[in-house]
Amino acid sequence: MEIEEKLGVFFGCTTAGAPHLLKGLEDFLSKAKIDYVPMGKDLCCGVPLTLAGYHDEAAEYVKKVADKLISTKITKMVTSCPHCYMMFKREYPEEFGIELPFKVLHFVEFADELLKEGKIKLRNRKDVRVLYHDPCGIGRRGPGLYEEPRRVLESCVQVVEADRNRVLGTCCGGGGLLRASLPKLAVAAAKRKIQDDVLPKGVDTIVTSCPFCTLNLADGAAEIADKEIKVFDLPQFLAEQMED
């Protein structure tokens, strides 16, 4: 028996809490004419608890989240947040023994699939140069999703690489709760990263695939007075490259 696919999009609290990121993802989904169940707009995946060392509390919390997700009967879930993604994909089963009965994809995998299947059309703007920043969450701390976002971006713009990229890329400082514990240190790391990686390349646009990276890099960019650097989360950037 063929089971009909039912797609859930888990926004995650950080994307949901930042209007421009939320709009970016929603715009992408609507322009791509995707049918989906929205979820995770006011439901956190539980990663702050695991990162804070609240293991027992997290175990209890994620069970409740899992129940809610399972009750939607989705067969596939997409999230644009590497933290949510790794929680559902790895921590839920491996750390908490919860097998989710649906496939979990990060947005970069989803967009790559849509592109391959010809389901999204992106404007060709090969005069535009963007630097792609690898989020640690889906990179070296995750399954190493390095090529998917590059394939998608290269289909519409020119991708510039930082000298250190992929598994050796420099972290923006936005993860590990650092933005909560020492926000100025997190932003200083982002600023340094932009000064080292981006400015020498003469690029003024950074695209990444993580709401934390996007917010943190944007805060770092704001501290560089003599040059305007724009930072986009991938869904947000792609939405702008799509016909209405």
Next chain:
Amino acid sequence: MEASKEFNAYKRTIYKVLKDKFLKTALERAVTAFRKNRDAALAAFPEVVEKRERLQEIKDKVIDNLDYYVGKAREALEKNHAHTYFASDADKANEILKNIIGTGKMIVKAKSITSEELEFNKVMTAYGNTVYETDLGEFIVQLLGDKPMHILAPAVHVPRERVAKIFSEVAGREMPADPKKLAMFAREFLRDKYFKADVGFSGANFITADTGTMFLVENEGNIRFVTNAPEIHVAVIGVEKLMPTLSDAMLGLEVLMRYSGYLTTSYVSMISCPAKTGDIEKVTVYGAHGPKELHVIFLDNGRTKAAADPVYRDMLRCLRCGACMYECPIYPLVSGNWGYHYMGGIGVAWTALVSGGFAKAAPLAYSCALCGRCKEICPAGIDSSKLIERLRKDLKKEGLVPSFIKEMAETVIKEGTPYKKKEG
């Protein structure tokens, strides 16, 4: 709310450091130079990348059998007329040191982060001795009354202008901010101290179990004086520095050099026993030209406990090459201010388990972005992010979580989001 008070004090320090332009200049210079040297060293000896895997296996074998290797090394050393000791913690080590050294003595000292665990300078000075740091970086730090900010380059945070200022005070004349002239001044100042000193104190990079040979790696040449000129040489060595055999230590040496950015270092001293001669009728006389006595103290100080833990044990593989700190997105911004005696991401675990304890490690544990970059460069394959994640769990159990973390966690549990609801 002790945990929060500690955290807030730490946060103030970090935020002050972020505004320090001098520090920023000094650190960026160091990071650029170090990365260039290390890349060159790895490119010249590409096989070292494979050798590091062999090294990790050797280190793991030692970590699994610390007692056994300590016993073997002590046996080898004693057979060679060295005195050996085992200190279960820093206080015990200091008691042993006081007995060996006594009071009213002059001590010349090689750079040793293990000695920081003992607060060697403070303890020995209070006991009526005079201590001279002889590593140029440590010498600067000692004069400034500061603390070392990097394990290889303790004065990484001090720009040359500040060195000139403090040296001028010591010299009683104006010194130019010229690294060459400043190094020459230190050379002249320290030269006669080696021969006047009663005791030379050092750590070691490795010590072999089969021959009891300690390896001391350096560039300046001060360690050769420290371990050779005075009549007594005392070494304090963490038990994780043990290597089963001489050839294992050679492998470790090679990996350490390359990952610290050297094609080769100026010197490697290998010391197995006091100086001796049999040149007069084959009668062995100790202290021919070098030290008459060699004392080796093996220091545990939490290492055996760490070794028994499935996660923390990895930290004992650390060679102190410093490579991770230069790749870290955080360390170059704040240097050793992110640390206690040990610093950076790996230093957080060392603070918790070895030198400082959980309470001292608590504020440091939330400065890591958990990006995993250090693991990619680490020759010992240590994943410091994993160590820190584990530590955060333990801090929660110990009730040492800072209040902002507690509030955030409670908000998640109650509201289903870490962000406080803005309205209604």
